[in-house]
Amino acid sequence: MGASLIDGTAAAAQLHAELRVAVQDLTERGATPGLAVVLVGKDPASSVYVRNKIRKSVDAGFRSFHHELPTSTSESDLLSLIARLNAAPDVDGILVQLPLPDHIDARKVTAAIDPAKDVDGFHPVNVGSLSLGAPALIPCTPLGCMLLIKSVRKDLAGASAVIVGRSNIVGKPLTQLLLREDCTITLAHSKTDDLPLVCRSADVLVAAVGRPGLIRGDWIKPGAIVIDVGINRIEREGRQQLVGDVDFDAAQQVAGALTPVPGGVGPMTIACLLRNTVEAACRRRGVGSPF
Numbered sequence: 001m002g003a004s005l006i007d008g009t010a011a012a013a014q015l016h017a018e019l020r021v022a023v024q025d026l027t028e029r030g031a032t033p034g035l036a037v038v039l040v041g042k043d044p045a046s047s048v049y050v051r052n053k054i055r056k057s058v059d060a061g062f063r064s065f066h067h068e069l070p071t072s073t074s075e076s077d078l079l080s081l082i083a084r085l086n087a088a089p090d091v092d093g094i095l096v097q098l099p100l101p102d103h104i105d106a107r108k109v110t111a112a113i114d115p116a117k118d119v120d121g122f123h124p125v126n127v128g129s130l131s132l133g134a135p136a137l138i139p140c141t142p143l144g145c146m147l148l149i150k151s152v153r154k155d156l157a158g159a160s161a162v163i164v165g166r167s168n169i170v171g172k173p174l175t176q177l178l179l180r181e182d183c184t185i186t187l188a189h190s191k192t193d194d195l196p197l198v199c200r201s202a203d204v205l206v207a208a209v210g211r212p213g214l215i216r217g218d219w220i221k222p223g224a225i226v227i228d229v230g231i232n233r234i235e236r237e238g239r240q241q242l243v244g245d246v247d248f249d250a251a252q253q254v255a256g257a258l259t260p261v262p263g264g265v266g267p268m269t270i271a272c273l274l275r276n277t278v279e280a281a282c283r284r285r286g287v288g289s290p291f
C-alpha cells in the first residue's frame, strides 16, 4: 500500500481562506493587519519569494508595505528603516528577506525588529519564548510542518520524531514544537553516526537538509509520517526540476503519509507568515486571535 500524500497546497489554501475571514473581521474593527516586507539587493530567489509573499498578503486583504533597497544600502540605513517600521502603528509584521548582503550583519538586523512584529520568529526574544513554552511568534516553516503533521496525526504523545538538519530556521524550532506535543526527539545533522538507523526509528521523520534524495526508502520506518522540507534545484533529463531531500518514489512505498516537493511544506511557509501577521495584529491590538 502506498503512502497517502499530505497536500500542502490544499492545506495552505484552506489556511488562506481562514485568514481572509480573520482579516475581514479585523478590518471591520478598523484594524487591517499590515505586513512590511524589506528586500535588500537583487538575489533572484529572494525576489521571487518576496513577490509571492506580497501577492498572497494583498490577496488575503492585508495592508502591504514593500521596501526594495539597493545592494549598496548601509547597515545603519537598514536599521533606521526598521526603527521606523517598529514605530509605525499600521505595521503589524516586519519581514526582512534573508540572506542580506555580506556587509550587513543579519543578526543585528533580526535583533533590531520589535519582537511583537517579528513575524519570521527569528528574534532572540521569540526564540527564547518558544523554548520556554511561552507565547511566541513561531518561525513559519516549522509551524507549517507542525500543521501538516497534525493534519494526519492529532495526538503525537510518545511518538518518536527524528529531524535531520539543525538550522536555526527549521530544525531547532521544530524540535521545540514537537517537544510541546510530547514527542521524543532526535535532532540529527551532518555528524550524526549511522543516520539511516536513526531515521528508521522515526514515527515522524522530517528532512531539512538541502541534499536531493538523501533520505532513501529503506531509511524509513513502515507507516511513518515523512515531511520533506528540502528544496533542491536539479537537472534531470535536460530539464530543471525541484526535488526534496527524500527519495519520493521509494518513500511512497514505505511511509504512511508523505509531503511532496513541490506542493508540500513550501506553500505552508507563506500561509504561516500571514497567520503570524494576523496573530501579531491581534496581540498588538488586544483582540483575541482566531488561531
Ligand code: NDP
Residues within 6 Å of the ligand: 141, 164, 165, 166, 167, 168, 169, 170, 171, 188, 189, 190, 191, 195, 208, 209, 210, 211, 214, 229, 230, 231, 232, 265, 266, 269
Ligand atoms: P542549512 O544549510 O542551514 O542546514 C542544513 C542542515 O543539514 C545542517 O544542520 C547540516 O548539518 C545538515 N546536513 C547537511 N548535510 C547533511 C548530511 N549529509 N546528513 C545529515 N545532515 C546533513 O539549511 P536550512 O535549514 O536553511 O534548509 C534546509 C533545506 O530546507 C534546504 O533545501 C532549503 O532550501 C529548504 N527550506 C525550505 C523551506 C520551505 O519553505 N519549504 C524554508 C527553509 C528552508 P550541520 O549543522 O552539521 O552542518
